[in-house]
Amino acid sequence: MLARGETVIQLMEQLAPKHYAVPDDRIGLQIGSLRKEIRKALVTLDVTPAVVEEAVRIGAELILAHHAPLYRPLKHLQTDTPEGALMASLIKNDIAVYVAHTNLDTADGGMNDWMAEALGLEGRGVLEEVHTDKLFKLAVFVPISHQDAVRDAMFQAGAGWIGNYSRCSFNIEGTGTFLPSEGTNPYLGKPGKLERAAEVRIETVVPHSVHRKVIQAMLKAHPYEEVAYDLYPMDLKGRTFGLGRVGVLPQPETLDAFAERVKSAFDVPFVRIVGDGSRSIRKVAVLGGSGSRYIRHAKFAGADVLVTGDIDYHTAHDADAMGLAIVDPGHNAEKIMKPKTAQWLEERLREKGYATEVIASCINTEPFKLR
Known part of the structure; x- marks a missing residue:
């Protein structure tokens, strides 16, 4: 197919x-x-x-x-x-x-992560923020018998992350009431009769980027014909996505040695270097494409060197004056x-x-x- x-x-x-x-x-x-x-x-x-x-x-x-x-x-x-x-x-x-x-x-796991991985950088962060994923709180009422299935479905769809902790939720047991109208097909009770059900209110955090996927997974796993749930925005910052990456090498090395690392990582025949080849390099900023306007971002992030393409003459002078080394493998490194x-x-x-x-x-x- x-x-x-x-x-x-x-x-x-x-x-x-x-x-x-x-x-x-x-x-x-x-x-x-x-x-x-x-x-x-x-x-x-x-x-x-x-x-x-x-x-x-x-x-x-x-x-x-x-x-x-x-x-x-x-x-x-x-x-x-x-x-x-x-x-x-x-x-x-x-x-x-x-x-x-x-x-x-x-993107997480996209171009700049691939370039950072190729250089062997550890403990990576974003060089310039472009997008922050908004957070929502999802609360859904589930019969006790199905709480594990609904929670697991939401978690597998991307809900429940708080920092580096996954499958985070809060659960409160209580009694739900509903009166099925004629023509309905309730999971519990009968049409025309008020029903009381032992339920769990499950609350979890949902990033905006996956909220539709999480809701679809929740609805699919839920046994009710009509599902009661709330989704509301939170005044909290979610994951940050951006251009470039900043990380550290496993061990310090000279700028000349690091330049050879860049040539090998991106399979390029040459690189242009700004800075003393004997200086020690440990913290690295990398940005695919044209990075001339990011030298101050790299310096502010504490990088010893910026790896990027299309560095112009005057930007090279500016970087040298501020003590930032540059290795330029060209735009085609992408x-x-x-x-x-x-x-x-x-x-x-x-x-x-x-x-x-x-x-x-x-x-x-x-x-x-x-x-």
Whole structure:
């Protein structure tokens, strides 16, 4: 069984929810239609003519990209221009393009976590906050006989986390009353007769990002035809998601040695370095993509070094003056997302019983070469 395009994207957005993106980012479906079965999906960092040729060659109906092919506004779509020819090729071959950019950067277990893991960073935190998950309190009234089943269903759907403690709830026993009307099919009692039932009020914490999933799981596990429950917002801060990561190396090492670690981790032929190569490095900030505007975030976080791409000349001087080392592996270091995204998505499709293949692009989209 093949997954439809809408299903593939629903799964992709479990990894990288759209509301995690920074404002005005160009994400989502950009070209084509998802209303079709997908035999093969191709994961790429950039959508270039060579990548489109690869998609055609392998028979992919969907490209999942990190960088948007439609990023700058187009005033026209002339097919004799590079941009127009690219769009024409995608449309002619009925290949849809979906973009997950800063939402994948921000996601827990996404781009910046993959980069931090590749560097071996421990005790990671967020470099810049983008989104905080709002918290809700869910209270539901359950017959005593079904309290364990309902609690477990809610916990498995993502409820009950307070910090690093899971399956947190508060439970109060009491008596519920209800009068089933004619035409109802009550689990307890009979229509037209007031019923008193021994029930438990279960209260638990639910993050906004999973509250619909938790409610659906609760309703499915609950035996009542009509379920009494309350959901109300809490004035408490939930989990924070953001761009970049800050962590520490298992052991200090020199900046020169750390630069070699970066080259190996991101499979790049060279890096640019700002700072004394003999200085000791322990605390590291890493941010995929262009990180010039994050040097002060890294310094404020106490990082010895910032690993990011596209550092310009004047920013390098500013970082050096403030005592922050920089290792710049280039923007293309984000290619780490290709195999990681493909593996994550294909595993979810297999769990759902779909035969759709997800393939990491083999095309190197690095535009720079050394001489």
